[in-house]
Amino acid sequence: MEGLLHQVISGIATGSIYASISLALVMIFLATHQINFAQGEMAMFSTYIALTLIQAGVPYWGAFVLTLALSFIAGMVMQRTVLEPLARAPVLASVGAFLGLLLIFNNIAGWLFTYSLQPFPSPFGEGKPILGGMLSRHEVGSIGVTLLVLVVVWAFFRFTKLGLALRGAAYNPESSRLVGIPVARMLSLGWGLAAAIGAIAGMMVAPIVFLDPNMMGGVLLYAFAGALLGGITSPLGAVVGGVLMGVIENLAGAYVVGTELKLTTALVIIVLVLVIKPTGLFGKALASRV
Amino acid sequence: MNANLSRLLRAVFVVAALLVPLFFASGYQLFQLTLVVAYALSVLGKNLVTGFGGQVSLGQGAFYAVGAYTAAILMEHFDVPYWATIPVAAVTTGMVGLALGLPALRLGGLYLALVTFSMAVSVPQLLKYKLFEDWTGGVQGIVLLKPDAPFGLDLNPDQWLYLFSFVVGAALFLAANNLVRSRIGLAMRAIRDQPLAAEAMGVELARYKTLTFGVGALFAGVGGALGAIAVGFVSPDSFTIALSLTLFVGMVIGGASSISGAIYGAVFIVFMPNLAEEISKAVPGAIFGAILILFMFFAPGGIASLLEAQLRRLRAAR
Numbered sequence: 001m002e003g004l005l006h007q008v009i010s011g012i013a014t015g016s017i018y019a020s021i022s023l024a025l026v027m028i029f030l031a032t033h034q035i036n037f038a039q040g041e042m043a044m045f046s047t048y049i050a051l052t053l054i055q056a057g058v059p060y061w062g063a064f065v066l067t068l069a070l071s072f073i074a075g076m077v078m079q080r081t082v083l084e085p086l087a088r089a090p091v092l093a094s095v096g097a098f099l100g101l102l103l104i105f106n107n108i109a110g111w112l113f114t115y116s117l118q119p120f121p122s123p124f125g126e127g128k129p130i131l132g133g134m135l136s137r138h139e140v141g142s143i144g145v146t147l148l149v150l151v152v153v154w155a156f157f158r159f160t161k162l163g164l165a166l167r168g169a170a171y172n173p174e175s176s177r178l179v180g181i182p183v184a185r186m187l188s189l190g191w192g193l194a195a196a197i198g199a200i201a202g203m204m205v206a207p208i209v210f211l212d213p214n215m216m217g218g219v220l221l222y223a224f225a226g227a228l229l230g231g232i233t234s235p236l237g238a239v240v241g242g243v244l245m246g247v248i249e250n251l252a253g254a255y256v257v258g259t260e261l262k263l264t265t266a267l268v269i270i271v272l273v274l275v276i277k278p279t280g281l282f283g284k285a286l287a288s289r290v
Numbered sequence: 291m292n293a294n295l296s297r298l299l300r301a302v303f304v305v306a307a308l309l310v311p312l313f314f315a316s317g318y319q320l321f322q323l324t325l326v327v328a329y330a331l332s333v334l335g336k337n338l339v340t341g342f343g344g345q346v347s348l349g350q351g352a353f354y355a356v357g358a359y360t361a362a363i364l365m366e367h368f369d370v371p372y373w374a375t376i377p378v379a380a381v382t383t384g385m386v387g388l389a390l391g392l393p394a395l396r397l398g399g400l401y402l403a404l405v406t407f408s409m410a411v412s413v414p415q416l417l418k419y420k421l422f423e424d425w426t427g428g429v430q431g432i433v434l435l436k437p438d439a440p441f442g443l444d445l446n447p448d449q450w451l452y453l454f455s456f457v458v459g460a461a462l463f464l465a466a467n468n469l470v471r472s473r474i475g476l477a478m479r480a481i482r483d484q485p486l487a488a489e490a491m492g493v494e495l496a497r498y499k500t501l502t503f504g505v506g507a508l509f510a511g512v513g514g515a516l517g518a519i520a521v522g523f524v525s526p527d528s529f530t531i532a533l534s535l536t537l538f539v540g541m542v543i544g545g546a547s548s549i550s551g552a553i554y555g556a557v558f559i560v561f562m563p564n565l566a567e568e569i570s571k572a573v574p575g576a577i578f579g580a581i582l583i584l585f586m587f588f589a590p591g592g593i594a595s596l597l598e599a600q601l602r603r604l605r606a607a608r
Contacts, residue, residue, distance in 0.1 A: 099539075274401060
């Protein structure tokens with residue numbers, strides 16, 4: 001029982017990191033109906049930027065904030081230069097652009113920072129596990145950071161005028177344009193936000209899995225599964241789904257298939273969701289007007 | 291000259307040109323050309339699914355792996371001759387494609403891209419899994435012997451394999467060419483361009499989409515089997531997501547809605563890395579990425595449509 005509880009709680013800790021990436025994916029999906037296959041590699045690259053800053057002597061939280069700002073700007077620039085011009089092209093074009101970005105980030109990171117594993121510092125210190133030995137300090141810290149991110153994002157969309165405009169631009173671009181919302185700018189803003197959220201997830205996961213250019217492959221897969229499980233149209237669902245995937249990963253690893261089939265577990269969940277309930281737990285069915 | 295005769299002459303010329311390397315190219319160059327055939331078949335499968343069928347699939351490398359492992363396991367554990375593994379690999383991979391395509395294609399949209407991407411990411415892990423180790427050889431993979439030329443032909447193994455792949459490849463390219471010109475091909479294109487109208491005309495979307503996806507997987511399976519025989523080795527880490535992405539790049543650069551585009555794309559993905567790797571190991575990937583985005587902007591129809599435009603201009607000038 002003790003063991004089960006431990007698996008569940010530490011699953012929630014990694015799940016909260018998946019939840020952030022799921023949330024970033026869902027944000028981009030809601031705004032543009034695209035799936036950002038480069039989300040993981042963008043987060044990985046941001047984490048390398050943070051590491052470079054830390055190694056240059058910038059204190060952790062300074063590097064953290066700087067990385068968020070840089071990722072935010074890079075996300076907006078990418079949307080403006082690469083994705084916006086392809087917005088009206090067939091779906092293959094945007095998928096191609098995402099994969100192009102994935103390849104570029106992955107290989108440039110390998111080129112600049114080599115493919116060897118690098119340790120990444122945790123801001124929460126090493127220290128003894130807390131909560132009765134259930135969770136490391138870093139796990140507790142990353143749950144806290146993720147919760148904070150979620151509350152901030154939720155409050156931003158719920159209570160600010162800008163958040164409302166962003167929701168409007170994503171939900172109904174035509175009408176939004178008529179009431180004077182700069183839709184294109186809102187979409188780049190959404191991209192910037194997604195890139196920044198991804199960067200946070202990268203910096204939180206790197207101390208656990210070590211940093212290397214392929215670090216996010218498995219994380220992205222679990223985030224996909226989380227987003228689908230929660231419902232690709234629901235930000236709340238993305239968060240719940242992401243956390244659930246962390247728990248499922250741990251339980252399946254401990255009691256069912258072992259850790260060697262981690263990625264296959266995610267694939268099976270994805271297929272099961274599509275077969276049983278394609279809208280996920282909280283999603284709406286997408287209807288298109290005929 | 292009548293049209294049929296001129297078409298025949300052109301075909302003879304192309305075949306002759308493709309057989310020339312048999313006598314002049316070195317062993318390594320022949321090996322590369324054999325790989326071109328293997329990749330061209332896989333890219334062709336993608337072209338059918340994406341270019342003609344309009345479904346975005348990202349996991350062609352996984353099907354390539356299924357074909358390669360089917361051939362390797364049959365040769366290693368069942369002493370099946372190499373040529374007989376090709377049809378088995380085709381059928382096996384086609385079945386896997388149907389099974390995986392069914393849930394995703396029912397839904398349409400980007401779900402297929404998601405499922406196939408996830409599949410491609412998880413394939414190496416599955417191949418390493420300890421329960422299958424007796425068959426797959428685990429991390430070590432399986433080493434295969436290169437087949438000799440049969441019937442006392444005076445060809446070395448590289449020459450023979452090129453010839454063999456060439457014949458298999460030519461047959462499948464012809465088959466694909468006929469497929470897209472058939473009723474099924476018409477239905478595929480109708481689904482791509484006007485799904486609603488197609489459905490209203492009585493085309494069963496899910497059935498044709500799944501069928502096309504199965505055929506696309508089958509082509510990759512044959513490519514994988516040929517590739518495994520040519521390389522003489524299969525291992526889990528040769529079939530990572532990078533392979534799927536490379537095949538995607540081949541499709542886009544060659545031209546997705548074209549049969550011959552698959553050949554241009556395959557030539558590109560086999561020979562470009564050799565040139566670029568002299569700078570750094572990471573460079574080919576980055577160049578692939580950059581070229582992918584550039585083609586999406588400036589030549590979404592790939593090399594095939596650029597060539598076609600050029601030809602049309604020449605004809606107009608005459």
